[in-house]
Each structure stands twice: as C-alpha cells, then as structure tokens.
Amino acid sequence: MFYNIIDSERRAGDSATVTNPRTNEALWDVPVAHETQLNFAVEAARVSFKSWKLLSVGERQRYLLKLADELEQRRNEIHAPLAGETGKSVTETFHVVSIRSVAHKLLRTSSQTWRLTILWPTSDLMVSSQSLPDKVDYENDKLKIVSTHHPIGVVGAICPWNFPLLLAVAKVSAALVMGNCIIVKPSPSTPCATLKFAELATSVLPRGVLQALNGDDDIGRLISIHPGIDKISFTGSIATGKKVAESAAKTLKRVTLELGGNDGSIICPDVDVKTVAAKVAAGVFLHSGQMCVGTKRVYVHEAIFQEFRDSFVEAVKQIKIDLSGDQSPMFSPIQNEVQYKVVKDAIADCKKNNYTLLCGGSTDEHPGFFIAPVVVDQPPHDSQIVQMEQFGPVIPLMKWSAEDELISNVNGTDTGLGGCVWAEDVAKAERIARRLEVGTVWINSAEDPNPHGYLSGWKQSGIGGEWGRQGLMSYSHTQIIQLRK
Ligand code: NAD
Numbered sequence: 362m363f364y365n366i367i368d369s370e371r372r373a374g375d376s377a378t379v380t381n382p383r384t385n386e387a388l389w390d391v392p393v394a395h396e397t398q399l400n401f402a403v404e405a406a407r408v409s410f411k412s413w414k415l416l417s418v419g420e421r422q423r424y425l426l427k428l429a430d431e432l433e434q435r436r437n438e439i440h441a442p443l444a445g446e447t448g449k450s451v452t453e454t455f456h457v458v459s460i461r462s463v464a465h466k467l468l469r470t471s472s473q474t475w476r477l478t479i480l481w482p483t484s485d486l487m488v489s490s491q492s493l494p495d496k497v498d499y500e501n502d503k504l505k506i507v508s509t510h511h512p513i514g515v516v517g518a519i520c521p522w523n524f525p526l527l528l529a530v531a532k533v534s535a536a537l538v539m540g541n542c543i544i545v546k547p548s549p550s551t552p553c554a555t556l557k558f559a560e561l562a563t564s565v566l567p568r569g570v571l572q573a574l575n576g577d578d579d580i581g582r583l584i585s586i587h588p589g590i591d592k593i594s595f596t597g598s599i600a601t602g603k604k605v606a607e608s609a610a611k612t613l614k615r616v617t618l619e620l621g622g623n624d625g626s627i628i629c630p631d632v633d634v635k636t637v638a639a640k641v642a643a644g645v646f647l648h649s650g651q652m653c654v655g656t657k658r659v660y661v662h663e664a665i666f667q668e669f670r671d672s673f674v675e676a677v678k679q680i681k682i683d684l685s686g687d688q689s690p691m692f693s694p695i696q697n698e699v700q701y702k703v704v705k706d707a708i709a710d711c712k713k714n715n716y717t718l719l720c721g722g723s724t725d726e727h728p729g730f731f732i733a734p735v736v737v738d739q740p741p742h743d744s745q746i747v748q749m750e751q752f753g754p755v756i757p758l759m760k761w762s763a764e765d766e767l768i769s770n771v772n773g774t775d776t777g778l779g780g781c782v783w784a785e786d787v788a789k790a791e792r793i794a795r796r797l798e799v800g801t802v803w804i805n806s807a808e809d810p811n812p813h814g815y816l817s818g819w820k821q822s823g824i825g826g827e828w829g830r831q832g833l834m835s836y837s838h839t840q841i842i843q844l845r846k
Contacts, residue, residue, distance in 0.1 A: 389446075585605045629785075
C-alpha cells in the first residue's frame with residue numbers, strides 16, 4: 362500500500378495505477394493528491410519550518426544520518442517498489458545505481474556543509490555542531506561586510522521518472538540540511554519508491570518536515586503557483602521546465618531547473634580503442650539511455666573510426682535483454698509508453714532516411730517496453746537522431762577530424778547539460794572540455810554525477826543547479842550584514 366505523506370501521517374487520495382514497464386501490466390494502485398491535500402501539506406510544512414530552521418546544522422545533519430541508516434536497514438521495503446516501477450534490474454536497483462547511492466547521497470549531502478569530512482561508512486563521519494559559518498566578504502578599519510545564510514522556507518520538489526528516488530532524495534537532503542521543509546511530488550509514472558521513502562522517514566524526522574504527494578501534472582502546476590511555497594526545485598523536461606518557470610514567476614519563487622540535454626562524447630585518436638569503446642557503450646546504454654547526462658551522440662576521430670565502430674558494436678551486441686530482471690545488470694525497458702513511442706519514432710525516422718543501423722531496433726518480441734540497443738552509423742549533423750534528446754537506447758556514431766568543426770557540432774544545439782572527452786593526452790582532453798558549452802564534462806569516464814560536484818545545465822538545459830557546495834547554497838538565502846565600526 363502507498364500513501365501520500367502529509368504532516369507525517371499517511372493519507373489516501375483518489376486512486377491511479379502504476380504500470381510495470383517490463384510487462385505493460387498494472388502494478389500497484391497509488392493515491393493521487395488533490396488541491397486540498399496540497400494546502401494541508403503546505404500548512405504542515407510552514408508550521409514545521411518554524412522549529413526546524415532553529416536547529417543547528419549539526420542537529421539537522423544528525424537527523425539525516427539517522428534517516429540514511431534507517432534506509433540502509435529497511436532497503437528491502439524500498440527495493441521492490443523502485444525496481445517494479447522503473448523496470449530496473451535487481452542489480453541496478455539494489456546495488457549499483459539507486460538505493461546504495463541514495464544512502465550515500467543522504468550522507469554526503471548532509472555532511473557536505475563546509476569543512477566536514479565526507480566519508481563512508483557512517484562511523485567515519487564527522488558531524489558539525491555549528492551552524493553554517495558566516496563569511497567576511499570585506500573589511501577595513503571603518504567597515505565590515507559579512508555574508509550569512511538563511512533557509513528559504515518551504516521547498517516544492519518536482520521530480521521525473523528516470524531516477525525517481527535518487528533525484529528526490531538529493532533534493533530532500535539538501536533542502537533539509539539547509540533548514541528548509543519540503544514537499545516532494547514524484548512523477549505519476551514512478552511515485553512508489555518516493556512515497557515509501559517518505560513514509561519510512563516519518564519514523565525519524567520531526568513532524569511535517571517532509572511531505573510527499575503523488576499527483577499528475579496539475580498538482581505540479583499548483584505547487585509551482587502556491588503562495589505558501591518559497592522555492593521550486595524542478596527536474597524534468599525542457600518543455601515542462603519553461604511552464605514551471607512561468608508559474609513560479611507569479612509569486613517570484615526561487616527556482617532551480619534541471620532539464621534535458623543532448624550530451625556528446627568525444628573520442629580522441631590516442632585512446633585504447635577496445636577498452637574505451639566498451640566503456641562508452643556501458644555508459645550510453647545504462648538504464649537504456651534514460652539518463653539526463655547520458656551520452657546521446659558519440660564523435661569518434663577519423664583515424665580510429667572504423668576500429669572503434671567495430672568494437673563499440675561488438676560491446677553493444679553483448680547487452681542482453683533479461684525479462685526477469687534478475688540477470689541483466691544495467692539494461693532496462695523504457696519506463697513508460699509515451700517515451701517508448703518517442704524512441705520507436707526516432708528509430709523509424711532513421712530507417713525512413715536510410716541511415717545504416719549497425720545493430721538492434723527490434724521492439725516486437727517482448728511484452729514490455731524493451732528496445733534492443735541501436736547504433737546508427739554517421740547520420741548527418743542536422744538529422745533528428747543527432748539533434749533530439751532521444752532518451753532511449755539509440756545512439757548515433759559520427760566521425761570527426763578538425764577540432765574546431767567538432768566543437769561547433771557538439772555545441773550546436775540549444776542544450777548544454779554534460780559531455781565526455783576520452784583521450785590519453787589529458788591536457789588535450791582538458792582543452793577540449795573547456796570549449797564545451799555544458800554544465801559538466803567528464804574526462805576519461807562515462808557520465809557519473811558525483812554529489813560533490815555542482816550539477817547544472819548550460820543554455821536550455823537549466824537554470825541554477827544542485828549538488829556540491831553551490832547546489833547546497835541554492836537552498837539558502839544569503840543575507841549581507843554591513844557593520845559600520
Ligand atoms: P516531465 O517534464 O514530463 O515531468 C517532470 C515532472 O514535472 C513530473 O513530476 C510531472 O508530473 C511534472 N509536471 C508536468 N507538467 C507540469 C507543470 N505544468 N507544472 C509543474 N509540474 C509539471 O519530465 P519526465 O518525462 O518525467 O523526465 C524526463 C526528462 O527529465 C528528460 O528530459 C530528462 O533529461 C530530464 N531530466 C533531467 C535531469 C537533470 O538533472 N538535468 C535529471 C533527470 C531527468
């Protein structure tokens with residue numbers, strides 16, 4: 362059973378059904394919140410904020426560390442909902458990407474404040490007893506200017522379906538450690554693990570600090586315009602991000618937008634081709650390409666193109682579809698039917714334009730939303746598959762020779778979330794990285810967001826960012842005290 366969590370109580374609502382993407386069958390009934398429940402949630406959060414904000418950072422960290430321990434101990438209760446609703450395999454959900462990272466994220470975010478050591482396991486963690494230290498920005502014999510940081514108030518967190526728990530918990534831990542209260546709205550496609558997490562958190566957190574409301578897009582809109590909510594942290598598509606910005610402008614809420622991307626991976630000619638091809642393939646097809654910062658385009662230097670293409674396709678052909686979810690570690694079905702259609706249409710467009718598909722593309726022999734991984738050989742720069750955020754297991758491989766043209770092609774979209782550069786010559790890789798108009802560049806690694814690093818989008822991939830010190834700061838308001846001596 363799943364419940365909305367309001368004022369630390371379980372609340373039923375109208376009912377909707379979550380679908381299993383492995384089978385396209387009904388999975389569980391979930392509650393759907395309505396506007397009255399949102400109003401109760403805001404009221405509860407506002408009441409809790411009065412006392413939560415008065416705790417020291419150290420006290421709030423201790424609550425979050427306790428929550429991380431609780432999550433580790435009771436992870437069986439979260440695992441089934443998370444695997445069921447996302448279609449992720451046991452390995453992916455349990456060990457590799459999600460629950461483990463969620464516990465890490467709670468620990469790291471909650472311990473990240475300024476000077477604290479960030480370590481795993483819990484016993485090694487130093488917990489601060491101070492509040493966030495002020496910073497002296499300027500001082501002379503007549504004047505002292507000090508910046509000091511206040512919590513913002515009540516945060517509305519609106520989340521997508523690809524990494525539902527991880528992204529929700531990142532917002533929860535950052536908001537809470539900085540002294541805010543929070544209302545989380547998961548995607549209606551994947552609400553179960555988030556609702557279970559919030560339910561579990563009621564045994565640890567003070568009343569009303571964290572609420573979770575499942576709901577459709579309209580509840581998202583109502584959260585964005587609600588006058589009792591002070592900040593929106595939104596992760597989702599660019600189209601919805603624009604609507605959220607518009608709604609939030611009505612009350613001039615603080616807004617963080619983490620949006621879509623079309624990340625390029627650049628392969629330089631000096632790499633160990635076989636090894637790098639396998640690593641790039643593993644990154645591209647993680648969760649079947651449904652990763653915001655996942656590579657959506659691969660640019661391979663012409664000197665190694667043929668060898669790389671062969672090794673890449675060989676690695677991709679090793680990826681097996683495992684209907685049970687017990688065997689295949691990292692490859693999943695598409696999470697929902699709408700996205701399944703988007704990816705199938707993208708493949709159809711490649712076929713219509715006679716681009717060469719080097720492998721994959723079949724969708725029919727599986728009951729759920731599985732698509733066997735597709736590699737597209739050198740489609741043109743202006744083709745749909747190169748320009749779109751396909752968010753699925755279809756990847757175009759392109760050839761490059763001149764660096765300036767490469768950079769212009771990689772930067773030639775409206776988005777700028779992330780990118781990768783692979784090279785033995787690290788100085789050259791760094792030079793290329795600094796020319797990319799993206800929030801994060803990974804050198805010699807597939808995309809792997811780390812809680813210590815600020816995650817943000819350039820161009821239409823977002824406004825502001827999360828994680829890292831700067832991400833934490835976005836959950837506070839900086840006040841300046843000017844003291845005339
Ligand atoms: P989406 O934009 O369709 O939905 C995201 C959330 O917004 C859902 O909870 C939805 O119910 C809600 N919503 C819909 N309409 C709304 C409105 N008018 N007002 C307020 N809320 C509304 O995105 P999705 O399909 O769930 O997720 C996939 C997208 O998310 C991809 O584009 C992906 O790149 C992006 N994403 C970005 C990051 C990042 O960190 N930049 C991380 C993960 C996913």
